Each structure stands twice: as structure tokens, then as C-alpha cells.
Amino acid sequence: MNEIFKYKKLMLGGFILGIILFTGFRSDSVQLSQAENPMQRYETLFSYLEEQKIPLEEVQHLFLDPRVEFYDNIAINLYNPPTMDNYSSVMFHAEDNSYDIKEFINTFGNQLANAEQVYGVDREAIVAVLFIETKLGNIIGKHSVFNILSSLALADSPESLGKIENYINENYHYLNFDRRRNLIELYKERAIRKAEFARTEFASLLILHIESHIDVLELPGSYAGAFGYPQFMPSNVQRYGIDGDGDGRVDLYSYPDAIMSVGNFLSRKGWSEDNSRQRRALLRYNNSRRYVTNVLETAYSIKQELSL
Numbered sequence: 001m002n003e004i005f006k007y008k009k010l011m012l013g014g015f016i017l018g019i020i021l022f023t024g025f026r027s028d029s030v031q032l033s034q035a036e037n038p039m040q041r042y043e044t045l046f047s048y049l050e051e052q053k054i055p056l057e058e059v060q061h062l063f064l065d066p067r068v069e070f071y072d073n074i075a076i077n078l079y080n081p082p083t084m085d086n087y088s089s090v091m092f093h094a095e096d097n098s099y100d101i102k103e104f105i106n107t108f109g110n111q112l113a114n115a116e117q118v119y120g121v122d123r124e125a126i127v128a129v130l131f132i133e134t135k136l137g138n139i140i141g142k143h144s145v146f147n148i149l150s151s152l153a154l155a156d157s158p159e160s161l162g163k164i165e166n167y168i169n170e171n172y173h174y175l176n177f178d179r180r181r182n183l184i185e186l187y188k189e190r191a192i193r194k195a196e197f198a199r200t201e202f203a204s205l206l207i208l209h210i211e212s213h214i215d216v217l218e219l220p221g222s223y224a225g226a227f228g229y230p231q232f233m234p235s236n237v238q239r240y241g242i243d244g245d246g247d248g249r250v251d252l253y254s255y256p257d258a259i260m261s262v263g264n265f266l267s268r269k270g271w272s273e274d275n276s277r278q279r280r281a282l283l284r285y286n287n288s289r290r291y292v293t294n295v296l297e298t299a300y301s302i303k304q305e306l307s308l
Helices: 002-036 038-051 056-063 101-107 109-119 123-134 145-152 158-171 177-212 234-240 255-268 275-285 289-306
Strands: none
Touching: 038 056, 038 177, 056 177, 101 109, 101 123, 101 289, 109 123, 109 255, 123 255, 123 275, 123 289, 145 177, 158 177, 177 234, 234 255, 255 275, 275 289
16 A cells, blocks of 8 residues: 555656656747747837838848847947948948048039039038038948847837836936936837837838848948938938939939938928028938037038138
């Protein structure tokens, strides 16, 4: 009788151990599955893109590329996204020229005159914008536009918002509870706004990829996702990009395209001879009064120098 009891006890113990091991195995398997399939984190982004009628098969193929990287700390203040090790010198910055302002105006005088005539925007203002944005194409940014926008598009995910809360509690521990909570809410609201903005811009980027066959995984730009000599966001390339050299596509790493696109943008935003309207148009380009003043002062300096 005792032996039967011992046998049953052993069987029960083995059964319980089996359940524990099996449960642990299942848990490890789920974690392993998530690690092996990093695209799972993009599911909400894929759903959004599907709503925008963007073909998911092509999009998901892009995400399988080893150049794709997810920046899980992008919503945290002072986060610096990594720079690209290299990018296509054939497609981007192909001219490999370095211009000062006077050389640039002499080289592209016809294009600048054309933009001035078509859009009514002073050539000096166009040059000033290109100079301030990228030093006339010399500094175009080295951040991956694709990775920036796809990561920022998920800045409102529960994981990202949780990181914000941890970040504030760790780095602002000296503040009282109420002030920390207010700061957390402020950061979270900003992350949600940025995520909404990034999703629309990422959708525009994918449309550019599909329509122009540009390799968006090698597209260098700013930490905010702007690119090209005039530093346009993808949606602005769609709305205001101009084929200035007549090659059948809008390429903002082409000086004629960049010149005409800046002229078109400022014209569409209400540029005129009136200074206040010029300021309003430039604020739509960059919502910074210091930036606007810098552009207008640079344009004035260029005009003065050319008149000598």
C-alpha cells in the first residue's frame, strides 16, 4: 500500500514538474519567437500603412533588409540617433562639388533666374535657404531617414511611453512626485504628436519609394527625417517638389530641382515683395523666428555683395 502511495506521489510530482518545464519552454519559445521576428513591433505601423492603401508586401520586404534599425529610445529627450556608416554616393550628392555662395550663383544663375521668374521668389532668398539648410549641399545629414521615421512612428507605443516614464523618474528623481508626473505627461503628449506626424511622413516616404524607385534605405537626412539640399520632409517633396532639370523625376540632390522646389514652396506659402508675407512664408518652411531672420539677413547680404 505504501509502495502504491509512493508511486502515485512520484507520478504526480513528475506531472507537476512537466507542467512547469512545459510552461517555461512555452514562455521561452514566445520570447525567442519575438526576438526572431522583430517585425512584430511594427504591426501597428503596418496597419496604419494598410489603411493608407500602401502595398504591404513591398513595405514588409523593406523591413527585412539588414539596414533597417529600430531606435527604441527615440522618444526620450536628448536621444541622438546613430549616423549612417555609408550611403550611396551615386544617387546622393553625386556632383561631389563644394560651392561658396558666389560660385553657386554663377554656376546656377540660369536656374535661379528661372525660379525667380516662375515663382516670384528672389534668387537671393532661395540661395539663402539652401545655404542655411545644407551649406549649398555640403552638409546633407547622415541619419537614416527610413529608420528615423519608422522608429518615431512608434513613439506612442506602450513600450515607448513606458521608457519615457522610467527616464523621467531616473533623471529627475530630485523633483517631487507631482512635478515628475507633469513632466511625464508633457513628454508623453509630445511623443504622441511626433508619432502621428512621423506616420504620415513615413507613408509619404514609401510612396516616393514606390513611385520613384529611390532606395530609401540609403537616404541620408537630418535627425528629424528631412532630406535633400533644401531639407524637405517627404510630404513636402510630394507637394512642392519640382523637376527642375527635366529628367522626369524630382531629385532634391539635384541643384536645379532643389532651386525650383524651394521657389515653389515659398511661392505657395504666400511669398511676395511684402516683408511680413516673406516672414510668414519662411515660418512655414521652419517655424523659428530666428531662422526667418537668418534667411532674410543672409539674402540681404548676398544682394548687397552682388551689387558691388
